[in-house]
Amino acid sequence: MQTQAKKEIDTLISAQWIICVDDDNRVLQNYSVAIDQKLIIDILPTQEAKQIFRPSTQYDLPTHALIPGLINAHGHAAMTLLRGIANDLPLMAWLENYIWPAEGKWVNAQFVADGTRLAIAEMLAGGTTTFSDMYFFPESAAKVCEEAGMRAQFCAPILDFPTAWGSGPDEYIAKAKQLNVEYKNHPLITIALGPHAPYTVSDPAMCQVLTAARDTTMPIQIHLHETQFEVEQALQNAGNRPIERLQKLGFFDSEFALQCVHMTTLNEGDMAILADSNASVIHCPESNMKLASGFCPTKELLEHDVTLALGTDGAASNNDLDMFGELRTAALIAKGYSGDASAMNATQALRVATINGAKALGIDHTCGSLEIGKEADIAAINLDALNCQPSYDPLADIVYNCQANQVSQVWVAGDLKVNHGKLTELDQYALITTAKEWAAKIKEGMSAQ
Numbered sequence: 001m002q003t004q005a006k007k008e009i010d011t012l013i014s015a016q017w018i019i020c021v022d023d024d025n026r027v028l029q030n031y032s033v034a035i036d037q038k039l040i041i042d043i044l045p046t047q048e049a050k051q052i053f054r055p056s057t058q059y060d061l062p063t064h065a066l067i068p069g070l071i072n073a074h075g076h077a078a079m080t081l082l083r084g085i086a087n088d089l090p091l092m093a094w095l096e097n098y099i100w101p102a103e104g105k106w107v108n109a110q111f112v113a114d115g116t117r118l119a120i121a122e123m124l125a126g127g128t129t130t131f132s133d134m135y136f137f138p139e140s141a142a143k144v145c146e147e148a149g150m151r152a153q154f155c156a157p158i159l160d161f162p163t164a165w166g167s168g169p170d171e172y173i174a175k176a177k178q179l180n181v182e183y184k185n186h187p188l189i190t191i192a193l194g195p196h197a198p199y200t201v202s203d204p205a206m207c208q209v210l211t212a213a214r215d216t217t218m219p220i221q222i223h224l225h226e227t228q229f230e231v232e233q234a235l236q237n238a239g240n241r242p243i244e245r246l247q248k249l250g251f252f253d254s255e256f257a258l259q260c261v262h263m264t265t266l267n268e269g270d271m272a273i274l275a276d277s278n279a280s281v282i283h284c285p286e287s288n289m290k291l292a293s294g295f296c297p298t299k300e301l302l303e304h305d306v307t308l309a310l311g312t313d314g315a316a317s318n319n320d321l322d323m324f325g326e327l328r329t330a331a332l333i334a335k336g337y338s339g340d341a342s343a344m345n346a347t348q349a350l351r352v353a354t355i356n357g358a359k360a361l362g363i364d365h366t367c368g369s370l371e372i373g374k375e376a377d378i379a380a381i382n383l384d385a386l387n388c389q390p391s392y393d394p395l396a397d398i399v400y401n402c403q404a405n406q407v408s409q410v411w412v413a414g415d416l417k418v419n420h421g422k423l424t425e426l427d428q429y430a431l432i433t434t435a436k437e438w439a440a441k442i443k444e445g446m447s448a449q
């Protein structure tokens with residue numbers, strides 16, 4: 001009897017559940033994901049997979065669910081070094097009295113490299129495979145990310161005033177363009193323009209951002225309608241709502257896919273602007289609640305087919321980068337705020353944390369779901385935990401009761417970044433030591449004031 005030669009591939013992952021987050025929201029039992037040359041080349045019953053493939057590495061995960069790696073679509077990675085520096089304050093008091101002074105004193109290329117490395121380690125260990133970052137010295141953050149092999153979008157910050165990173169809009173935009181040239185063909189990293197917020201970027205600088213976006217096709221991410229105060233101030237000072245101002249300037253034109261972070265204060269007109277454009281909303285519920293900023297009406301946004309993605313925001317206002325916690329908070333707050341228990345159901349919530357993030361960042365052709373032809377960005381979650389037993393519905397378990405420490409393996413583009421719950425490359429203990437050294441210096445500086 002002749003047997004056909006098995007096909008040699010890099011990796012075969014066999015799991016109890018595969019939660020694809022594809023268009024049909026398939027949840028497959030006893031299936032395997034076959035990976036070769038970074039790509040998912042097949043998703044098929046495990047019995048069949050073992051007859052067809054000869055993998056270099058095989059993972060048998062009989063009590064696990066595979067999900068697409070989580071996508072943290074908004075944050076300030078290096079702010080991990082300011083985690084917990086000021087708590088229980090509203091946004092402006094928190095920024096003006098603590099964050100901006102600390103940043104003014106300490107932020108440099110080394111701070112950003114060390115803080116970003118810590119953030120990447122925390123995110124990878126918690127099942128996040130892609131993040132978006134908006135912070136000073138993005139060239140340092142991007143370098144650290146490149147070394148760690150994580151997928152990311154780096155938004156070069158743009159403000160009217162000088163910072164340690166640059167003198168003003170001209171220089172910030174020039175640096176963004178230069179970075180974009182450097183990373184143009186990078187397999188994991190994209191560069192975006194990050195005008196900080198309507199209240200820190202004037203109209204002329206906003207227009208410069210649009211021109212740069214048009215010239216380079218760089219995406220744009222902005223904090224928008226973070227608080228009611230921001231909207232009221234704009235109405236008082238300029239006579240229109242921040243979203244209306246940006247619309248008049250052209251940010252919602254069809255050539256752009258604006259990434260709007262927060263969007264807590266929305267009326268019907270605002271909703272119409274979002275629904276009629278390619279814009280996405282990046283919801284950061286824990287940061288919004290911690291700073292008492294307000295509530296993003298996620299139920300209505302989903303009903304209007306606005307792409308809704310999820311972010312943790314910086315660790316200084318969250319205070320962690322745990323996307324499982326964020327995912328659960330988003331699902332619960334959608335129900336609590338709308339008074340409708342069906343708002344953001346479990347399937348929708350997992351989409352918000354995966355494929356919708358990929359859509360918002362413009363990388364959904366590459367990642368965000370487990371489908372043949374996409375790159376293998378995958379998190380394996382061990383459901384054999386006390387808080388997940390018994391398990392009637394693995395997808396609901398992941399949204400409502402799973403914890404980040406149940407993440408056992410993580411792959412980014414087929415590369416194993418976490419194995420048996422431990423980082424494969426980054427040294428957790430060295431990262432903790434470095435963070436403690438920074439905190440000692442920053443604390444000393446604060447007490448000397």
Ligand SMILES: [Zn+2]
Nearest residue numbers: 075223313314
């Ligand atoms: Zn933010």
